[in-house]
Amino acid sequence: MASRDEEFTAYVTARIPWLRRVAYLLCQDWHRADDLVQSATTRLYVHWRRASAAENVDGYARTVLVRVFLAEQRSGWRQRVRVVDRTPDAAVEPADHAGGMDLRAALAELPPRQRAAVVLRFYCDLSIEQTADVLNCSTGTVKSQSARGLDALRRVLAPVAEGERLA
Structure with a gap:
């Protein structure tokens, strides 16, 4: 179990910036992108044995991320959560x-x-x-x-x- 966790942690640590960027392009909000990545990595962890055996782990992770995004769009999340343009204490965003x-x-x-x-x-x-x-x-x-x-x-x-x- 420890090696499985270490393998998963190493993969996610290396790919989190890429997953976060893809999530941001999908939802247009850095905070929501973080939530999407968190949900996707949780699902990825649950299915890590299958994901790590996949021919393309990045493709598997990207598929999970996109499906989490689309499922969220279909759910009532957008009606329950109020997304604002600016947060009081905005995190440092990359130069644009x-x-x-x-x-x-x-x-x-x-x-x-x-x-x-x-x-x-x-x-x-x-x-x-x-x-x-x-x-x-x-x-x-x-x-x-x-x-x-x-x-x-x-x-x-x-x-x-x-x-x-x-x-």
Whole structure:
């Protein structure tokens, strides 16, 4: 049991920044991202024997994280918890560039499944088939969700790009 725990701890310690970043891209809130990662790592620990035997442990962990996010979106969590724009004592966040802020704001406007499809396809660099497996849907659904998400991002970001050219 001790070696199992040590193996799990080593994996999570090494991959927590990556999991946290993916979670943030999905939910657009660092505190919620931390909650998602905590829930996902708890589920990962429970199934660590199966996860560690998987061909791609990162893929397994990412799938758990995305499914935790989507399950939360379907539940009443958003109605029970009030999320505010600013916390009184904000944690130190990494330096941000204007383009990154615009992209995150645009991502936040996408519906959860479109956001998950776009993040998995273009941030995590998964194939259509891999994304379909993570989202537990068909490849056609991934294609349509990705296309709709990208179209929405283009619409939101286009005025910013035009405004920058004029300045």
